[in-house]
Amino acid sequence: MKQPLISVIIPVYGVEKYIAQCLDSIINQTYKNLEVIVVNDGTKDRSAEIAKEYAAKDSRIKVYDFKNGGLSVARNRGLEIATGDYISYIDSDDWIDLKLFEVLLDTALTRNVDMVKYGVIETDEFKETRFSFDDAKIILNERGQAFDYYFQGMLWTIACNGLYRCDLAKKVKFPENIVHEDNYSSGLFLYFAKKVASIPFCGYYYRVNNAGISKGKVKRPLDKILAISKLRKELLGSGFINKKLDWKLSVEFYHFVRGWNDDMYRVVAMQKNLYEYVMSNLDTRRKISFWWMGWKNDLRKYKG
Secondary structure, three states: OOOOOEEEEEEEOOOOOOHHHHHHHHHOOOOOOEEEEEEEEOOOOOHHHHHHHHHHHOOOEEEEEEOOOOHHHHHHHHHHHOOOOEEEEOOOOOEEOOOHHHHHHHHHHHHOOOEEEEEEEEEOOOOEEEEOOOOOEEEEOOOOHHHHHHHOOHHHOOOOOEEEEHHHHOOOOOOOOOOOOHHHHHHHHHHHOOEEEEEEEEEEEEEOOOOOOOOOOOOOOHHHHHHHHHHHHHHHHOOOOOOHHHHHHHHHHHHHHHOOOOOOOOOOOOOHHHHHHHHHOOOHHHHHHHHHHHHHOOHHHHOO
């Protein structure tokens, strides 16, 4: 029986210190039938050059050069190139357990699911923090049940800790010019998937790298609101309604406003209807805190 092909999409930008470890963890997988798509997102260091050195030794690796477009554009470009039966997105400054694809594919095939989600190990130079599912679970997406997991923590709102059947992956593009792109795409994966599995296996090592393509402190915090808003609009257009998205938007906007400081965005203008929308979706405690922050920062003058 022919083994399914897994397409591994790796956007590369400014990771010459880490790309070798990432590629080593992929080419040395116990599961061998891989298509490794390295998308050079216009990097200015030796990242792409190092990847091409690996490609010269391993025919499974192909490097594609593009002008810089950002993480979402690079992932979308990789998806267009991919020919595999399953898709995996790996960030180029991270690495994976050597048995990861063997474990994921076994789950995908034996459980006949469209998507397998698994645990993540966040690591820096000093410590490791594990984020994992408590047990194995199979979710049938009837009446939008799978989408409820979108609100159950970080493991459900990032894309790198998943293996996606190709026909599912091809339905989901990452939004361009939005930093928190996974908040949009992860929701669509859950919406479109017919059957989902989560497993307690921790197989993804997420490097806390302040200089990386998607790491470090929160960048462009308003983008998370834009990503969730785009997701909400897309789902509404498909006739799918989930009131928790309104709640999540309100919470994220509250945290955005509460987080005002010299290093973050400041609201230049706030329309009155947006202010009222946020207020109507906050619980009493948050309303009081939001009102106090508005008074302290004289938010009233931005209401229009």
